Amino acid sequence: MSTIVDVLTRLGLPGRVPADVLADPYAALLPTPVTSDPFFVDPDASGPVDAPPGTVLRSREVTGRVPRPRTRLRQFAVASTDARGRPVTVTASLMEPRRPWRGPGPRPVVVHNVAIDSLGLAATPSYRLMHGVGQDFPTVVPLWLQRGYAVLIVDHEGPRMAYAEGTMAGHAVLDGWRGLLRIEEAYRESPTVMYGYSGGAIATVWAAQLQPTYAPELPSAGAIAGGTPTNVGLLRETMNGTLASGLYGAAVIGMAREHEDLAHEFGPLGLYLATRIKDLSVIPLALGGLARLPLEALATDPDVFDSPVARAVIEANTPGTGAPSAPFAFYHGALDRWIPEHGVRALADTWRAQGADVEVRRVVGDHFVGAVSALPFVLRWVATRFTEAVIR
The missing domain is CATH 3.40.50.1820 (Alpha/Beta hydrolase fold, catalytic domain)
Incomplete structure (x- = not known):
């Protein structure tokens, strides 16, 4: 586990996740509705x-x-x-x-x-x-x-x-x-x-x-x-745990919004962070990469990329089954x-x-x-x- 994850864990962030978020992580990951227009x-x-x-x-x-x-x-x-x-x-x-x-x-x-x-x-x-x-x-x-x-x-x-x-x-x-x-x-x-x-x-x-x-x-x-x-699987090699990890993590949240089972792969720390960035735009999300967080440390399973749920989402988002x-x-x-x-x-x-x-x-x-x-x-x-x- 990375140093930054250890620090966040010692700060008690995983324990601050509300019970309703733990009960329904999918709903918690959805964006806040726009009401101004x-x-x-x-x-x-x-x-x-x-x-x-x-x-x-x-x-x-x-x-x-x-x-x-x-x-x-x-x-x-x-x-x-x-x-x-x-x-x-x-x-x-x-x-x-x-x-x-x-x-x-x-x-x-x-x-x-x-x-x-x-x-x-x-x-x-x-x-x-x-x-x-x-x-x-x-x-x-x-x-x-x-x-x-x-x-x-x-x-x-x-x-x-x-x-x-x-x-x-x-x-x-x-x-x-x-x-x-x-x-x-x-x-x-x-x-x-x-x-x-x-x-x-x-x-x-x-x-x-x-x-x-x-x-x-x-x-x-x-x-x-x-x-x-x-x-998405290839990007794990170049973006996960690097300066690009902010956008990579955001993409995982985005895909979880269409594939509900993926939301249940988020651990408490992952849910805590995800619910705080779920309404951000590209620039602050990209700056989040400065933390270089590996997504495995934010999941319930340290081998989450090899889980049946993750493999199914990756397959569904890999083009090639049809052609233009x-x-x-x-x-x-x-x-x-x-x-x-x-x-x-x-x-x-x-x-x-x-x-x-x-x-x-x-x-x-x-x-x-x-x-x-x-x-x-x-x-x-x-x-x-x-x-x-x-x-x-």
């Missing part, structure tokens, strides 16, 4: 919405705290399904340049999957666009808008903020896309590409893999993802120490074996520098997909 109040709290996935449940046109005179901002909520196929509601935002599209064909759409990497509902991109400043790394949305593209941003962690849970993210993105075509029929003929980096790449990978079976009617022109975490039907491109920093590149290449090979068109590009830098150094490649790749779609 009725648009984001989760209607599922009073019973799931009985509507086909992609049904628009409500919408509004807003300005937001930060004026965007050249951009129209609309927000909407759609019916979707979670990782276990249960009905949930997902929110999304559509950003459109006010100037007319002067390129060939209809205005293209980028489904931009933000690296949310957060546990609190106030950190969703749509809430931030309305009540604060949008948070995205790298900052690509202005580049899409400058080129005249419409940008769809889906709050892909879902109503439980299930950070890193792939199926929830994939369903949310695809149902948000379906909702877009219902609130703006002009985009039914638009070439559409999905994009995401790091945490946003998880959503992009899963949406691309699930699209042929979950939403085959959606006209995908391709998808591109960078710095992609493809396997549209072209897909991965890019990855050559010096990325946190996200193993061999996981990306293994997934690309798995998809190719199923007939997918997959490209893998190594770019300059680590996880952070590579996100920026790859932008010329990303912009060219997306523009090419749009041009090819119009020509066809």
